[in-house]
Amino acid sequence: MVSLEQARLMIAETLKKGREMGFKPLSVVVLDAGGHVQAFEREDGAAPGRFAIAHGKAYGAVMLGMAGRAQMARAEAQAYFMQAVNGVFGGAVVPVPGGVLLRDDAGVVIGALGVTGDTSDNDLEAALAGIDAAGLAAEA
Numbered sequence: 561m562v563s564l565e566q567a568r569l570m571i572a573e574t575l576k577k578g579r580e581m582g583f584k585p586l587s588v589v590v591l592d593a594g595g596h597v598q599a600f601e602r603e604d605g606a607a608p609g610r611f612a613i614a615h616g617k618a619y620g621a622v623m624l625g626m627a628g629r630a631q632m633a634r635a636e637a638q639a640y641f642m643q644a645v646n647g648v649f650g651g652a653v654v655p656v657p658g659g660v661l662l663r664d665d666a667g668v669v670i671g672a673l674g675v676t677g678d679t680s681d682n683d684l685e686a687a688l689a690g691i692d693a694a695g696l697a698a699e700a
């Protein structure tokens with residue numbers, strides 16, 4: 561399980577990394593293993609629609625058990641698969657980097673973190689810093 565304290569720490573450290581790197585304003589969401597929102601923050605200046613994108617990155621990761629990079633590779637190789645997945649999940653999946661699986665010490669998926677606001681690769685870089693600060697294992 562991802563605690564609220566861990567979720568808040570991941571968000572704070574993700575945003576901190578983004579500011580340190582000069583990224584555009586970020587939005588960060590943490591989901592539990594069932595895909596439910598544990599915490600969310602949107603930096604000043606971030607577009608209001610960024611919640612849906614951050615959520616879609618994290619939601620796809622946790623619901624498919626497949627991080628953003630793997631989803632993107634799958635979408636590029638088999639677009640029909642990701643179209644079908646998005647049909648099943650009401651269009652809520654955003655298959656790009658920035659959706660990161662969170663695993664416990666035993667390797668069990670305990671949630672996901674989604675970041676958006678800059679390039680997908682930069683979003684991912686910020687996400688990994690936040691997850692590392694919380695002491696959790698990340699699958700990007």
